Amino acid sequence: MAVSRLQIHARAPYEGGVSFGEVGAYERLDGTIHFAVDPAHAANRLIVDLDRAERDTDGRVHYTAGFCLLQPSDPARGNRRLLFDVVNRGRKTVMGIFNRAPRLAVATEQIDPGDGFLMRRGWTVAWCGWQWDVHRSAALMGIDAPQALDGGHPIQGQTIAQFQPNGRQRDQLLADRMHTPNPAAGLDDPEAVLTVRDWLDGPRTVIARDRWRFARDEDGRAVADDTSIRLEDGFEPGRIYELVYRTRVCPVVGTGLLAVRDTTAFLRRAADAAGNPCAGRVDHAFGYGVSQSGRFLRHFLYLGLNVDEAGHQVFDGLLPHVAGAHRGEFNHRFAQPSVQATRGFGQLPPFADDDRADLITGRTDGVLTRQRAAGGVPRIIYTNTSAEYWPGDCSRGDASLIHTDPAGRTDTDPPEGVRIYAFAGTQHVSGALPLTEVNALDGTHGAHPFNTVDFSPLVRAALDHLDRWVTAGVDPPPSVVPRLADGTAATVPQVLAAFRPIPGATVPDPEALPRSRAIDLGPDAERGVGRYPAIPGGSYPAYVSAVDSDGNEVAGIRLPDISVPVATYTGWNPRGSTIGGAGQIVMMLGSTLPFAATEEERRRTGDPRPSVAERYGDRDGYIARVRAAAEELAARRHILPDDIDLVVQNALDRHDAFTSAPRTQPAPV
Numbered sequence: 132m133a134v135s136r137l138q139i140h141a142r143a144p145y146e147g148g149v150s151f152g153e154v155g156a157y158e159r160l161d162g163t164i165h166f167a168v169d170p171a172h173a174a175n176r177l178i179v180d181l182d183r184a185e186r187d188t189d190g191r192v193h194y195t196a197g198f199c200l201l202q203p204s205d206p207a208r209g210n211r212r213l214l215f216d217v218v219n220r221g222r223k224t225v226m227g228i229f230n231r232a233p234r235l236a237v238a239t240e241q242i243d244p245g246d247g248f249l250m251r252r253g254w255t256v257a258w259c260g261w262q263w264d265v266h267r268s269a270a271l272m273g274i275d276a277p278q279a280l281d282g283g284h285p286i287q288g289q290t291i292a293q294f295q296p297n298g299r300q301r302d303q304l305l306a307d308r309m310h311t312p313n314p315a316a317g318l319d320d321p322e323a324v325l326t327v328r329d330w331l332d333g334p335r336t337v338i339a340r341d342r343w344r345f346a347r348d349e350d351g352r353a354v355a356d357d358t359s360i361r362l363e364d365g366f367e368p369g370r371i372y373e374l375v376y377r378t379r380v381c382p383v384v385g386t387g388l389l390a391v392r393d394t395t396a397f398l399r400r401a402a403d404a405a406g407n408p409c410a411g412r413v414d415h416a417f418g419y420g421v422s423q424s425g426r427f428l429r430h431f432l433y434l435g436l437n438v439d440e441a442g443h444q445v446f447d448g449l450l451p452h453v454a455g456a457h458r459g460e461f462n463h464r465f466a467q468p469s470v471q472a473t474r475g476f477g478q479l480p481p482f483a484d485d486d487r488a489d490l491i492t493g494r495t496d497g498v499l500t501r502q503r504a505a506g507g508v509p510r511i512i513y514t515n516t517s518a519e520y521w522p523g524d525c526s527r528g529d530a531s532l533i534h535t536d537p538a539g540r541t542d543t544d545p546p547e548g549v550r551i552y553a554f555a556g557t558q559h560v561s562g563a564l565p566l567t568e569v570n571a572l573d574g575t576h577g578a579h580p581f582n583t584v585d586f587s588p589l590v591r592a593a594l595d596h597l598d599r600w601v602t603a604g605v606d607p608p609p610s611v612v613p614r615l616a617d618g619t620a621a622t623v624p625q626v627l628a629a630f631r632p633i634p635g636a637t638v639p640d641p642e643a644l645p646r647s648r649a650i651d652l653g654p655d656a657e658r659g660v661g662r663y664p665a666i667p668g669g670s671y672p673a674y675v676s677a678v679d680s681d682g683n684e685v686a687g688i689r690l691p692d693i694s695v696p697v698a699t700y701t702g703w704n705p706r707g708s709t710i711g712g713a714g715q716i717v718m719m720l721g722s723t724l725p726f727a728a729t730e731e732e733r734r735r736t737g738d739p740r741p742s743v744a745e746r747y748g749d750r751d752g753y754i755a756r757v758r759a760a761a762e763e764l765a766a767r768r769h770i771l772p773d774d775i776d777l778v779v780q781n782a783l784d785r786h787d788a789f790t791s792a793p794r795t796q797p798a799p800v
């Protein structure tokens with residue numbers, strides 16, 4: 132087996148031994164997992180540069196990763212299901228979405244149990260590190276990836292760094308999300324080129340080499356640093372900078388894919404004698420990934436990795452959340468896995484699961500093509516928000532490509548064993564009150580307050596469907612997405628026109644919004660070696676949900692926030708004036724545009740949308756409408772019956788916040 136050893140550093144009662152309903156207490160295990168893989172094995176051959184890494188006398192490549200596990204203290208009380216959470220930029224994510232634990236600006240070692248949703252159901256939850264450039268800590272999990280070597284030294288070659296500052300700054304780390312950078316091969320690299328443009332598809336202007344250097348800024352002076360770039364007169368907010376340069380490190384990035392595969396296979400099948408803490412406890416394995424990690428799971432399937440070295444299926448079910456149609460920088464030379472804004476390998480076709488000829492390249496392929504040939508195709512539920520459909524500042528707007536034909540003329544149904552759900556009127560991350568126009572995580576300013584819709588009940592229902600689909604053969608509800616056939620899919624300009632009459636609404640410039648495009652990464656792209664910058668080609672057709680007279684989306688699963696609204700909610704938000712980039716959209720965040728509370732207020736502001744009072748009369752009238760909508764959602768199996776009260780309370784919280792109604796009593800049951 133590819134796992135050579137699991138080293139446990141700490142084993143203790145989880146959260147001091149608190150009991151989770153009938154399942155009881157949990158235990159937490161933290162450690163390091165060791166791998167040894169054969170580059171020549173058929174299951175590993177698609178990992179770029181694995182054959183260039185150092186090997187032991189048996190021909191195997193070694194690496195290690197962080198490991199964590201939560202499982203019921205009493206094995207008899209577990210549900211015999213393993214949920215593997217693909218960490219997102221080193222962070223554990225399942226507690227935030229399924230258990231509704233607080234989303235923190237800074238990751239901590241604690242795993243907050245939230246409302247205990249997963250624990251009360253007896254899930255075993257596992258994590259391992261997979262991303263090479265994450266700074267390892269008690270809070271963040273990463274992998275110690277081996278280096279690809281040439282003559283005993285890491286391979287050197289061309290890489291790229293792209294960034295769009297939210298404020299004026301003198302220097303920039305050569306990494307995404309403050310991870311470990313790809314350091315420059317030399318401080319005086321004469322071939323390095325820095326360019327700037329005003330929007331993603333705008334023309335590039337080369338910045339003279341004598342105006343910048345590989346350095347960091349310290350109190351206004353340049354200090355030589357091969358991991359940073361410093362511009363003498365500073366980087367301007369909202370402009371897009373791109374540096375192409377040579378780097379001197381070459382981690383085998385794709386070992387992260389193998390780590391996820393092999394950790395899951397080990398926990399599912401290895402014996403107690405091999406040091407498996409889950410031995411005899413697990414019958415089925417499920418994988419969950421959000422955003423970057425959801426794209427990771429799409430890439431995992433594209434490479435056919437859901438079969439381990441022994442030929443066994445790894446995951447029975449996968450839930451890639453907010454992944455859209457792209458993959459990522461997970462298996463090519465000099466890849467930085469957190470990157471999504473830079474055009475590169477992760478944005479290449481195929482986009483849909485089934486085989487089809489690409490509109491521009493003519494190549495026939497599908498995300499599941501290799502996996503079908505290898506066997507072990509899991510059940511899959513894709514969940515996306517409005518943000519994955521809208522073209523933001525990271526060349527997205529791609530989600531409709533997973534359910535329309537390559538020419539964008541007709542709808543296509545997902546293959547057997549796949550469901551796709553769009554969440555109407557939502558942003559990339561679940562929203563929350565209070566209204567704010569500033570993102571506490573990165574300081575991004577929106578022109579509108581950010582989207583406050585909490586879609587976590589929809590993801591909880593999706594996991595429940597996936598579980599019962601795999602273990603009991605119960606089909607989930609049909610896919611729910613924007614469709615061309617019934618007019619619920621529309622173009623971006625069509626939808627933006629509906630927002631111009633709304634008071635206080637800022638409408639982005641359709642011409643400044645990026646599109647998914649065909650890209651040329653050079654003659655060696657097939658073997659995972661890119662040429663930068665990628666040369667963009669033709670654009671792919673993309674659609675968003677049509678909207679009603681309020682500006683709320685008509686396609687997808689509509690929570691009561693959308694079907695019984697007190698505001699207009701979107702998956703897009705223009706960049707605020709303080710961060711530059713006029714006419715563009717902030718990354719992944721949506722908008723909340725509250726209705727007027729009264730008819731008088733509506734008339735005073737000239738708002739064409741009926742006020743809250745005109746729609747519902749009083750608070751009790753609103754509650755009655757919301758509860759009926761929530762019960763209908765439960766009847767359609769889009770939320771769990773246990774979450775009806777949660778969904779009603781979420782909607783009522785927004786009603787009260789936007790109308791200044793008293794918030795002394797919860798919604799009546």
